[in-house]
Amino acid sequence: MSRLVAVSNRVADPRNAAAGGLAVALGETLNATGGLWFGWSGRVVETAQGGTPGEGELHLQHAGDVTLATVDLSREDHDAYYLGYSNGVLWPVFHYRVDLADFDAGHLNVYRRVNQLFARKLAPLLRPDDMIWIHDYHLIPLAAELRAMGCGQRIGFFLHIPLPPPPILTTIPQHEWLMRALFAYDLIGFQSQADLEHFARYAQSEAGAEPMGDHRYRAFHRTVRAQAFPIGIDVDEFVSLGKGHEAQETYEMMMAQYARRRLLLGVDRMDYSKGLPERLKAFQALLAQYPENRSSATLIQIAAPSRESVDAYADLRRQLEGMSGAINGEYGELDWMPIRYIHRTTSRRRLPGLCRAARVALVTPLRDGMNLVAKEYIAAQDPDDPGVLVLSRFAGAAEQLKEALLVNPYDIQGTAQAIQQALHMPLAERQSRHQKLLENIRAQDVHWWSREYLRSLAESDQG
Structure with missing residues (x-):
C-alpha cells in the first residue's frame, strides 16, 4: 500500500477523535501506511528583518506511526494568504457572496507565494510512490507548484466548500489561473453533484476542456477526473x-x-x-x-x-x-x-x-x-x-x-x-x-468517504 500524504491548512493529531472529522477520516489510512500529514503550524511569526517575509520554519513530530510536518507563516503571509485571499476572496465567492469579496491583487500574489513555500517544504519529504491528498480552498494551486518541482506522484484534491457556477466563479480576477491549477491534480473531489456540474460547465465553457468519459476532462495537456464524494460523520x-x-x-x-x-x-x-x-x-x-x-x-x-x-x-x-x-x-x-x-x-x-x-x-x-x-x-x-x-x-x-x-x-x-x-x-x-x-x-459515513476517495485516486490515470 502506498504511503498517504495528507495536506491541509491545519494539522491535527489523528489519534484524537475530538480533533474533528478530517482527523477521523484520515487517521485510519495515515496509521496503516505510516503516513505524513503536512500543513500550517498555526503559528504566526514576525516578519524577518528588512521587512521581507521569512522562509517559514519546518517542524516535524510523531503521532504514533504518523509524521506531522508543519510550517510557520510570517504575519504578512498569514494575513494575505489566509485572511486576504482564502477567506477574503475564495470563501465569499464560493459561497455566492461576490459582494463581500476583497479583490486586492496583492493577496493573490501572497496566496501563490505561500503555496510555493508549502511545495518547497513538502517536496523533500515525499517518496516516489506516495499518494498525496490535498484539502480545501487554501491549497488549490499546491499540486501545480509540486508538479513544477518535478513531483510525479498521484495527487488528489478535495474541496470541502461549495463550487459556484461559472457566472459567479468568473468574477474572480485571474480565475483562469486558479482553475487551470486544478488540472494539475489526478482526481478532484466535490461535496455534491451540483458542485461537480458547476466544475464540468466551467471546464468546458471557460477552459475548453474535452469530456473524455468516466468523469474525466482534458485541458492544458492534462486529464483530470472529477467526482462527487459527500463527506459523512463517524x-x-x-x-x-x-x-x-x-x-x-x-x-x-x-x-x-x-x-x-x-x-x-x-x-x-x-x-x-x-x-x-x-x-x-x-x-x-x-x-x-x-x-x-x-x-x-x-x-x-x-x-x-x-x-x-x-x-x-x-x-x-x-x-x-x-x-x-x-x-x-x-x-x-x-x-x-x-x-x-x-x-x-x-x-x-x-x-x-x-x-x-x-x-x-x-x-x-x-x-x-x-x-x-x-x-x-x-x-x-x-x-x-x-x-x-x-x-x-x-x-x-x-x-x-x-x-x-x-x-x-x-x-x-x-x-x-x-x-x-x-x-x-x-x-x-x-x-x-x-x-x-x-x-x-x-451507508455513507466518514469512513466510506475516505475509502471511496482514496480508491478512486489509486485507480485514476496520471496526467
Whole structure:
C-alpha cells in the first residue's frame, strides 16, 4: 500500500477523535501506511528583518506511526494568504457572496507565494510512490507548484466548500489561473453533484476542456477526473459520545428545564453563509402566524465565534443580537423567552445531548458545502421518538437527506410553515423519516468517504 500524504491548512493529531472529522477520516489510512500529514503550524511569526517575509520554519513530530510536518507563516503571509485571499476572496465567492469579496491583487500574489513555500517544504519529504491528498480552498494551486518541482506522484484534491457556477466563479480576477491549477491534480473531489456540474460547465465553457468519459476532462495537456464524494460523520463515534456523562447530563438538564416547551435547535459558526438572520425571521413568522407556539416553542441558537476581526462577521453578530432582543421583547413572557441566543462554542461532548433534546433542528444555510450538524442531529435521535430535521435545499447534505423537510431559507413564510409541520408531525412519520435518514448517513459515513476517495485516486490515470 502506498504511503498517504495528507495536506491541509491545519494539522491535527489523528489519534484524537475530538480533533474533528478530517482527523477521523484520515487517521485510519495515515496509521496503516505510516503516513505524513503536512500543513500550517498555526503559528504566526514576525516578519524577518528588512521587512521581507521569512522562509517559514519546518517542524516535524510523531503521532504514533504518523509524521506531522508543519510550517510557520510570517504575519504578512498569514494575513494575505489566509485572511486576504482564502477567506477574503475564495470563501465569499464560493459561497455566492461576490459582494463581500476583497479583490486586492496583492493577496493573490501572497496566496501563490505561500503555496510555493508549502511545495518547497513538502517536496523533500515525499517518496516516489506516495499518494498525496490535498484539502480545501487554501491549497488549490499546491499540486501545480509540486508538479513544477518535478513531483510525479498521484495527487488528489478535495474541496470541502461549495463550487459556484461559472457566472459567479468568473468574477474572480485571474480565475483562469486558479482553475487551470486544478488540472494539475489526478482526481478532484466535490461535496455534491451540483458542485461537480458547476466544475464540468466551467471546464468546458471557460477552459475548453474535452469530456473524455468516466468523469474525466482534458485541458492544458492534462486529464483530470472529477467526482462527487459527500463527506459523512463517524456515526458510531457520535452515538457513543451521546452515551457519555456530559451528553446525558445535558439531555437531562434540558428536558427538566424545558419540560413544558418544545425545543428547536440551531448550531452554527457565526458566518454569513449560515442564513442566521433569515432563520430568526422564520421563527418570528412562526410565532406571528401560528400563535399556539407562543409560550410553547423555544429556539436555542448557538452561534460560535468566528473571524470576529472581520467587519462582515462583526456586523452579523450585532444584527443577530438585535433581532434576538427584538423578538424576545415582542413575544416574551415572564416565564418564557422565545429565543435563547448563545455566542459561544458548545462542547462537542455535550452536543449529542443537546441534539437529542431538540424536537426540531434548523439547519438552514444560504449555501453550504455539506453541513455535518444535520447528520449529527440524525445520529443523536432516539429512534423511538425522533426529532425532525428542517434542512436548507442549498446545503450539500440536501442531496442525500431527502427525508428531511427541505426548505428555501430565503422564503421566510415557507420556512415558517415547514417548522410548523415539523413541530406537529405525527410519530409514525417522524420514525419513518428518521429511519431512512439514519440508514443513509450510516451507508455513507466518514469512513466510506475516505475509502471511496482514496480508491478512486489509486485507480485514476496520471496526467
